[in-house]
Structure formats: structure tokens, C-alpha cells
Amino acid sequence: MLKEKVALSVLLVSYNHENHIRQALNALFGQVFDGPIELVVADDKSTDSTLSIIREYEGIDSRFTFKYLDYSENLGITKNYKRGFNACSNEYVAVLEGDDYWVSPHKLSRQATFLSEHWESDVCGVNYFVYEEDRAQLTPRVPVSTGHRFITARELIADNIIGNFSTCMYRRSAFARLPDALFDIKSYDWITNIVLARTSVIGFLQEPMSVYRLHTAGVWTQTPHVEKLKAQLDVLPAYDELTDGVFHEDFELLASRLRHVITASQIGHVAETVSQPVIRAVPTLLNFMPPILIVVIKALMPVALKNLIVRVVKRSRSV
Template sequence: MLKEAVGISVLLVAYNHEKHIRQALNSLFGQVFDGPIELVVADDKSSDSTLSIIQEYEGADPRFTFKYLDYSENLGITKNYKRGFEACTSEFVAVLEGDDYWISPCKLQRQVDFLTAHWESDVCSVNYYVYEEDRAHLSPRVPASTGHRFISARELIADNVVGNFSTCMYRRSALSRLPEGLFDIKSYDWITNIVLAKTSLIGFLEEPMSVYRLHGGGVWTQTPHIDKLKAQLAILPAYDALTDNVFHEDFERLSSHLRHVITVSQLGHVAESVGKPVFRVIPTLVSLMPPVFIMVIKLLVPVAVMNLLARVVKRSRSV
């Protein structure tokens, strides 16, 4: 008796992604996967041609059934994900954001196989490349390999290796257990996966199969670095509460680290703003010194200090 092919849901989350959505869809439709695919389109009232581009793919592949969610109102990313998860009906749910794309045609099948074999995991993530669009630079999130490992909630708090929703496949039964409070605040992949990892392990396939795009159109990409750190620090108490304070010490360690990094970053900005005028004056002062005085300095001042002064002068000329 032939085994019935496993069906999956793919949640496509999009907002003004007309520049990138075709690459995302092509990577989805190019998947080597035999089962039926429910494509849940959660467009958050795009004002460009994102939705019409998605509609062009209807009927192109008999494996796909399209399900469009209401796009008459802009809900914001958290509420958009909430309704998207609720609309998925298959046992396994993969996510694809409209400005990301997959680079392995076997991604979905590999994740289904993993979750089928590993009941201790409610989430299967994959390694991915970070693509800095303005630099045309691709780099793997962690070194590439062919194996897998497991990630705990505490490890994820310390370092969000999973990185973004487009790397993830979930058991729908686990998504249905997410607390309502998760969607009352700004919740992204990080806290979603921490909550799920409270009761299971995250499977992480070490072969890069997805690309996370950093581009000028992304809200998070445009946010200054210090503001990102401050926003992360401010939300940690809510994340701690969502996980019933089980990971309180881990969140406290992260908070302490973030406060330190913010302080150092702010001091660096102050030093730079004060130092620039000083650096500009240094070449003038050096040029006014008598040659004999400079020779005496070279004889008396240690080489290391002279090298430092030379670097300062060089930097001042580029300021």
C-alpha cells in the first residue's frame, strides 16, 4: 500500500516586497516536494504590486492551493503573523518572508523528514546566508556543515542562531499553543522560538538552505545600531514574563551585556565627536614644529608612542 504524501502549509508573509517577491516565490515553487502545499498569503496591505505578482503564480503548479487572507487593513507584523499561523491547516508549517528566499530545492522535504523522525523537536530550522544587499555580500550565519544539532531555549537567548522565520518549519500543534500575550507585544521569530523551545528542542540543520536579506527597505535594517540594542533591552522583561520567568537569569545576563554594549557604543560616539576637531588640528601643529624639536621628540619618545601618534595624524587627515 502506497504511503500518502505528507502535505504542508507555507505561510508567505509579505509587505511591499515587489522588488524581491519573485525570487522568494521561485525558490518556493522550485522545491522538490511531492505532497500538496497550502500557500497561505498574508499580505499586510501592500501599496505596491506585491500581491498582483503573487497572483501570477496561481495555477502554475498543481501541488499548490492558494489561500488569501484579508489584505484590506494593515495589521503590523505581529498581528499579521498571528492570523497567518491560525490560517494554516497542515501538520507542518513553513514560513517564507517576501524579501527572503531559499537556496536548496530540498529544504522543505529535509525539514519534514527531520520533524517526522525527531519527536523531541517542534521546530526545525536551517543554517542560512546573510545577504547584505548594499555590499552584495553573502556570509553564512554559522560555518556550513552537513549534519544537525539541537538548540535549547537558553542557547537561543544567548545567541539567536535561528535568525529569522524563513529558516523555520513548525508543527502546527505547537503553534496553536503559543500564548495570546505573545501577539500583544512586538514579537518576532526570536521570542516565538524561545517560547516553543521551553518545551522542546529546536533542530538545526547545518547546511545553508535560506538567505536572509538585509536591504535599505527593511525597517529593522534602517534602525541605528544603538536604537536596535535599546529596543531589544526594553522588550526583555516582557519576554521573561512570557516564559514564566523560567529563564530569568539568562535574560538578566543578556540585559547586563546589552547595557554594557550600549554604554560603550555611546561613549564611542561622544569620543568621536569630540576627537574630530582635535584630529584636524594635529597636522597643523606638527607642520609648525621646528625640525630640531621633532628630532628631539623622536629620540626621547618611545617607538610605540610614536607609532600611535603617527596613526592619529593619519586618521586626522581622513576625517
């Protein structure tokens, strides 16, 4: 348990979630958490009653203060997240998307406790259930267990078990490491967490505490599996560039696997699951360094030398 009260920000991201937002808010307001909670509402110009429902919760719990971001313009999900991260004021930041919900009343307190006890982690995720609306079925993302484990950036590239923002709590200070270019492309939880895991390890609590909803009528849910794989393949070069080529071999290995699955699917073969265990790419020296050592080296290295090394590495890969 937390030894002292900490101030927490919760970033509530919503867009036309009137059918689900009450379930999300009830789960949030039911959290067993002693400290003050800043609720940052990043609504992306909903055209339904989402905002009206959110306002109904004002004043019912003294722990909460509400901060509404401008909702006069539809920004799109990536830029909406950028302004949401920037608007959060407190040391720890949890994210809740308006169509997801939490199933453990201790989610926030357990994640905040974890971050307070593990300086080496800037991100704490939790196991979660995938809820298929058409089948009314809950399936854990990974086998249910207790305790925690640590996840590296390379492991996250091979299998995004963190899965979605609603499972995550961050140190607010870590957002300063997110490059502006990340918000100029389709960049969701996966690449955000990969970038942050370059200089820290991700803590993962193995008990399911969140629910990710698969909408029957959702655009992404209805997208054919092969098209989803192609979309993932298309963003990998940009993700490789965002991480300065440090994980180039890992992204190349993933791209090769995706192309294989896409080809197998198109010729009618049964494609293997992309998330199954794979042989890792050949590691580089950076992969063996503790995250904190990378931080120290980067801090002490002259900028000119750092830029020279980056140019040499890129030139060697282009040969």
C-alpha cells in the same frame, strides 16, 4: 527522505515586496517536495503590485492550493503572523517572508523529514546566508557544516542563531502553546521560538538553505546599532514574563551584557559582539529537565498547585 507524502502549509508573509517576491516564489515553486502544499498568503495590505505578482503563480503547479487572507486592513507584522498561523491547515508549516528566498531545492523536504523522525522537536530551523544589498555579499550566519544539532531555549536566548522566520518549519500543533499575550507586543521569531523551546528542543540543519536580505533602504537596517541594542533590551522584561520567569537568570544576563555594550559604544569604546560565547547564567532545576518531562509534569499537576508555585516563585524574586 519522507517515507510517505505529508501535507504542508507554507505561510507567505508579504508587505510591499514587489521587488523581491518573484525570487521568493520561484524558490518556493522550485522545491523538490512530493506532497500537497497549501500556500497561505498573509499580505498586510500592500500598496504596490505584490499581490498581483503572487496571483500570476496560481495554476502553474498542481501541488499548490492558494488561500488568501483578508488584505483590506493593515494589521502590523505581529498580528499578521497570528492570523497566518491560525489559518494554516496542514501538519507542518513553513514560513517564507516575501523579501527572503531559499537557495536549496530540498529545504522543505529535509525539514519535513527531520520533524517526522524527531518527535522531540516542534521546530526545525536551517542555517542561512545574510545578504547585504549594498555590498552584494552573502555571509553564512554560522560556519557552514552538514548534519544537524539541537538548540535549547537557553542557548537561543544567548544567541538567536535561528534568526528569522523564513528558516523555520513548525508542527502546526505547537502554535496552540503560543500565548495570546505574545501577539500583543513586538514579538518576532526569537521569542516565538523561545516559547516553543520550553517544551521541546529546536532542530537546526547546519547547511545554509535560506537567505535573509538586509535592505539598504530598510528602516531597521538604517537604525544605528546602539538603538537596535536598546530596542532588544526594552523587550526582555516582557519576554521574561511570557516564559513565566523560567529563564529569568538568562534574560538578566543578556540584559547585563546589552547594557555593557551600549555603555561601551556610547563612550567610544569598541563594543564586543553580543552573539559571542558567554558564561551561562546559573541554571535552575527546570533547565536540567528533559522537555518531555516538563510536559508530563504540567499535564499531571493540578491547576491550583501550579498557580501557587508561580506565585511563590514571583514573590521570592521580588524580595
